Amino acid sequence: MSTRAPLRVRKVQFTYPDDLAPHWNAERPEWSQVVNASSLLMPYLEPFLIDAIREAIPRIEDPALREEAKAYLGQEAHHYKQHRRFNDLLLARGYEALRGYEATLEADYDALRTRPLAFRLAYAAGFETMALAIGHMLVRHRRFFFADADPSVSSLVLWHFVEEVEHKRAAFDVYQAVVGSWRQRLSGLAYAMWHTLRRTRQAYVLLLRADGLWNRLRTRIAMKLLMARIAAACFPRILESLVPWHDPARVADPLWIREWIALYERGEPGLTRLDTHRIHLYPAALV
Numbered sequence: 001m002s003t004r005a006p007l008r009v010r011k012v013q014f015t016y017p018d019d020l021a022p023h024w025n026a027e028r029p030e031w032s033q034v035v036n037a038s039s040l041l042m043p044y045l046e047p048f049l050i051d052a053i054r055e056a057i058p059r060i061e062d063p064a065l066r067e068e069a070k071a072y073l074g075q076e077a078h079h080y081k082q083h084r085r086f087n088d089l090l091l092a093r094g095y096e097a098l099r100g101y102e103a104t105l106e107a108d109y110d111a112l113r114t115r116p117l118a119f120r121l122a123y124a125a126g127f128e129t130m131a132l133a134i135g136h137m138l139v140r141h142r143r144f145f146f147a148d149a150d151p152s153v154s155s156l157v158l159w160h161f162v163e164e165v166e167h168k169r170a171a172f173d174v175y176q177a178v179v180g181s182w183r184q185r186l187s188g189l190a191y192a193m194w195h196t197l198r199r200t201r202q203a204y205v206l207l208l209r210a211d212g213l214w215n216r217l218r219t220r221i222a223m224k225l226l227m228a229r230i231a232a233a234c235f236p237r238i239l240e241s242l243v244p245w246h247d248p249a250r251v252a253d254p255l256w257i258r259e260w261i262a263l264y265e266r267g268e269p270g271l272t273r274l275d276t277h278r279i280h281l282y283p284a285a286l287v
Contacts, residue, residue: 006067007167009074010264014082014156014272022093022207025149029213030204030222032149035157036090037203040098041196042083044105046076048112049127052120053171056178065173072170075163082156097206105199118179122188125175127196129189129241130234132168132248135161137233139254143280144229151273158274162257168248182244189241259283 022036023029050073060066091098112120138145138161146154175185208214240246260283264271270287278286 007071007075007170008261008264009071009078010159010163011078012082012159012272014086014152014159016086016089016152017150020089020150020153022090022095022211024153025146027148028145028222028226029211030208030219030226031145033204033207033211034200034226035153036207037200039083039090040087040102040203041105041199043080043087044102044109045127045196046080046083048109048120049124049171050076051113052117052124053174055117056121056174059178060174062177065177068167068170069174072167075167079160079163082160086153086156095207095210097210098203101203101206104202108195108199118181118184119188119191121171121175121179122181122184123192123195124171124188125185126189126192128164128168128171129238129248130193130196131161131164132251133234133237135165135168135257136237136251136254137230139165139256141229141233142256146274146276146279149276151276154276154279155272155274158260159271162260165253165257166261168251172248186242189238193238256282263287 023032025032053069053073057066057069060069112123138158142158146158175188179185205214208219213219237251241248260271263283268283268287271283274283275286
């Protein structure tokens, strides 16, 4: 395993235009609502992950891993707070059906909190396996997903997944230190994928129905093509995680992400409003 680099808790703040459109990527409304649906999950999912890792910390013997786990908690806490702010703007756009959906998420995670710690840590490690795959996908295909889209929302999503890639090993290593069962890790991955993808689909269907788009043939075709692209980009990396000797520390970080982090360390303010007209370039060319 590689040497642990300290995780940085970056309290980045994002501002949004007063007239922010739910279809913040006008060319890809289906993608916009998939991201919006994923964002709705974060204020319920990430506190659940935080609670599981926090409960596990006293059981970790390695002091370096304990410190990394604490920094992980800080990153995840700031993620869901920023998504909460964005979600409130989304709810203010008249998507009243989402109130009931949020109640469903709250009930889901209240029930999952009653499960044993080993299950909850396996869920956390499984979700982070998904997040690592998604982070690599978003960076590699950033032109497709973010070209000419709203800079603030695009920057929020990319910042979040910069840090998901950065802390790729934290939940996994906590799980290995406290539980360690390969079979249970796979079970946690399967459950986390089933649960989060199911709820995300439920939300984007609600959103697209409210837009009057869900029953259009064009929307259904665009959604199938979008999901095929996402699956093709993510599932090979998820499949790599199924072997007993999997270690996310061995997964190299994309150059784009390393450059984003370097720019942050230099105090670059433009990272909260990336130039999405040139999103295919590296961050230094965007700020």
